[in-house]
Amino acid sequence: MKNLVRTLDSVDFLKMDRRTFMKAVGVMGASVFLGTYKTQMVSALEFAETKLIWLHGSECTGCSESLLNAGNPDVGQALSKLNVNLAYHETLLAQQGIFNDGKLVNTSELNSEILLEELIKEGKYILVVEGGIPNGPQGSGRYLVIGNKTFKETLGEAAKNATAIVAVGACACWGGITSADSDVAKDTDYRGVAFAKTDASKGMLKELGIDKPVINIPGCPAHPDWILLTLGAVILGKIKVPEDLPAVLDEYGRPKVFFPPDHTVHDNCPRRGYYDRGELDEEVGGPGCLWKLGCKAPYAHADCGIRRWNGSVSMCTQAGGPCIACVEPDFPDGSRPLYVEAEDKGVLLGANIDTVSKVAVGAAAVAAGVHAVRRMGKGE
Numbered sequence: 001m002k003n004l005v006r007t008l009d010s011v012d013f014l015k016m017d018r019r020t021f022m023k024a025v026g027v028m029g030a031s032v033f034l035g036t037y038k039t040q041m042v043s044a045l046e047f048a049e050t051k052l053i054w055l056h057g058s059e060c061t062g063c064s065e066s067l068l069n070a071g072n073p074d075v076g077q078a079l080s081k082l083n084v085n086l087a088y089h090e091t092l093l094a095q096q097g098i099f100n101d102g103k104l105v106n107t108s109e110l111n112s113e114i115l116l117e118e119l120i121k122e123g124k125y126i127l128v129v130e131g132g133i134p135n136g137p138q139g140s141g142r143y144l145v146i147g148n149k150t151f152k153e154t155l156g157e158a159a160k161n162a163t164a165i166v167a168v169g170a171c172a173c174w175g176g177i178t179s180a181d182s183d184v185a186k187d188t189d190y191r192g193v194a195f196a197k198t199d200a201s202k203g204m205l206k207e208l209g210i211d212k213p214v215i216n217i218p219g220c221p222a223h224p225d226w227i228l229l230t231l232g233a234v235i236l237g238k239i240k241v242p243e244d245l246p247a248v249l250d251e252y253g254r255p256k257v258f259f260p261p262d263h264t265v266h267d268n269c270p271r272r273g274y275y276d277r278g279e280l281d282e283e284v285g286g287p288g289c290l291w292k293l294g295c296k297a298p299y300a301h302a303d304c305g306i307r308r309w310n311g312s313v314s315m316c317t318q319a320g321g322p323c324i325a326c327v328e329p330d331f332p333d334g335s336r337p338l339y340v341e342a343e344d345k346g347v348l349l350g351a352n353i354d355t356v357s358k359v360a361v362g363a364a365a366v367a368a369g370v371h372a373v374r375r376m377g378k379g380e
């Protein structure tokens, strides 16, 4: 990676074609990327401030937390390098929504609902959505009302005027935790912005009659690099919306560079040697492979094993936690029960078989002898 960074350092970033750019963000963390291109970005962006509206639906705010935990660059540095005006972010705003006799009062300096209305009217912003969107009860969306308006309605208004829409985290992408199977799931009827679980015909924008492409950055939470680098690529025009999206996104709207269709977390797991030797832990706390403890990494299409988390220090399986495939559209139901060996379920986690790499499925099925399986998968 160091070599690639050195090579790219001598390249004019702005002249980079999309393919090279995507390769670069695939191997770099946000810190290296933004550091390497700082000067070029600053000069390039002097004339191009981008507004960001960040909406929160039903969620734990974990994706914003994850972004705020980005250490180098931190969010402030990243936003200033990318020349972003974070115009609206419900959990970071100082403004309050104030009503008097059912009417909004004050000005946009003090009232977040007025501010949001003004920003939407002005247009020319990237919309980031975090959290699931309830359609219930009975299609009203009234299970989430903010500022006297259903979140469903607010999302629709903001989506109509957005230049690009990015869903961040499993809940915004496909419903995630908010849409997990339960006694009330039918009534609450949680949706993602463009998908409901794996179903693209039931995304909330479709429900609202809005036909706009959405970039999905899943995860529970999403990795700060995935968020910052995707926003960076859109802001800098390296990914043009909508024309470039079919080439850079997979069938679930995820950037292939971070969520490669032919690569799973299992491929680069630090415990992979144990798996290949069949040394499978049966109790937590050991050094071996976590497959028998319910690891779902062979079904998780993400670069966690390469990129790692918390400043590239560690990641789930490295820290001893079985991967729960939090980036997949059927998460969490497809990964449940979380800490039980997947074979016990007798099904492939409910995942779309076409999206699961042949290598990973073969490897998961035999739980050993991966090299032979790899040859089989390639038909050698």
Ligand code: SF4
Pocket (backbone or CB within 6 Å): 265, 266, 267, 269, 270, 271, 272, 273, 275, 288, 289, 290, 291, 295, 296, 297, 298, 317, 323
């Ligand atoms: S099954 Fe999980 S713990 Fe085992 S090697 Fe694969 S990713 Fe690592």
Ligand code: SF4
Pocket (backbone or CB within 6 Å): 219, 220, 265, 297, 300, 302, 304, 315, 316, 317, 322, 323, 324, 325, 326, 327
């Ligand atoms: S290792 Fe698995 S559970 Fe952990 S963040 Fe990556 S995809 Fe999600």
